[in-house]
Amino acid sequence: MRTEQRRVVSVGEYLVSGGDDQQLITYSLGSCIGLTLYDPTAGIGGLLHAQMPLSRTSPERSRERPAMFVDTGVAALLEDLLGMGASRRQLVACIAGAANLLDDDRLFDVGRRNHLVLRKMLWKNGILVAAEDVGGSCSRTMWLDTATGRTGLKRQGTVIDLHPGPTGAAAGSH
Amino acid sequence: MPHKVLVVDDSAVTRAMIIKTLDLARIPVSECLQACNGKEALELLERNWVDIVFADLNMPVMGGREMLRLMRTTPELSDIPVIVISSEHCDPTSLPLSWASGYVRKPFTPEAIRDVVEGLTAPKETAWNADWLLERFDYVLQTVSFMFAERSQEDAQPVAPENSVCAEMTFIAGSAGKLWLVVSKALALEMARSALGVDELENDRQAADVVGEILNMTAGLVTDALARGAPVQLFPPELSECDPAGWDEIAGKPIAAACLVEDEPLLVALSTPPQ
16 A cells, blocks of 8 residues: 655745655746656655746845746756756756736736756756646646656646656546 | 529539438538539529529539639629539639638538538628737637737827837739738747747747747738739738838828737738729
8 A cells, every 4th residue: 555645845845756656746837837856766856946047046045945936946856856866868857837817918928937847957967858737817737646656637627647656546636 | 581502523422412411410401402513504594593503523524623714704604602522632723713711621520511601601701800809819829829918998009119129021913912010029039038938049040030929920810811813922020120100100000900818919901802
């Protein structure tokens, strides 16, 4: 019987897990963006919940909390995963969030910017996106089961299997 | 508004299937004429006004290709949309198929027919303006270089940069036209770094290369819309250096959109809107 431990990733945070049976989960992804990276060979993965696209708008805050920003958040998450022994070429990337919640007239476009900067960071780091569920005007919950690599999300009451993980694991709870 | 349609196929079963599909796809049809071959179809078209023709290619007596050729060379029939529905794989860009308004391969789904008909009957895009042009350019820029074009306010137009790269290309899409993209050198370098996913370029030519490529891809999207089914030809982009006077000249083209990309000025322009 699996005894999965749930760890909640707050806004502007990321968590990593290596070889443990954990569920990393983050709630209330609106215009924020969620990224899971998982190395199925090493069984190492992480989940980032970033709020804003670029750290250059607030270098001070990005030093204190790099995961607030997509560019510094991705760099920090990657550095941790690679430091733990994950292989860049093995990483499976899934994206969720980047909704346009408040600005129908694209006044701020934070969601779209977050998505674009994230894709740019992944491209720069040689990582293709395996699956994504972005845009629209809904809030999302995203999770990664680090024992299986299964990545899922929930939006408007519907559970979506974003990526089954290498073993095609059965659905977890959330 | 309901359409009067003509279905041309030598198989009565296929004609019935096409008619049923139009019904299933909820395409409003006021009257449906049928013909077994191109000759019969042309005879019907002489006596009846029809909104859309659905035609097979391989038919006895007269096939769909000959029918299309005759329709397009007959002034009264030349504007009637023809959707080719055929089991043959065709190159829709070669004559006379490029004269067809749409192409559906058999076996077809109701959705495929619906999509083609809806594409024909949807209100035609008439706003050939700077926003229309910028929207297409922005899609390319986001996909290739992960950057945004931010439209400037009327009262805060971007200042022409001292040194910029200008790409110019000629196209034929129904009629001949030209597209321009003018980018500050700093932005051209960043566009290339971003497209390649590197911090340093091997040489500055890569920046000019990316500007030309982005214009080329934009031209693909723009001419798709301008051509309305006519054959399209794109000529390679020509690159040059541009000063503020050159920028101002291009900013005065009939459709021109100045914008900021990562706080750097950029200008995209089109010679003439379609008639």
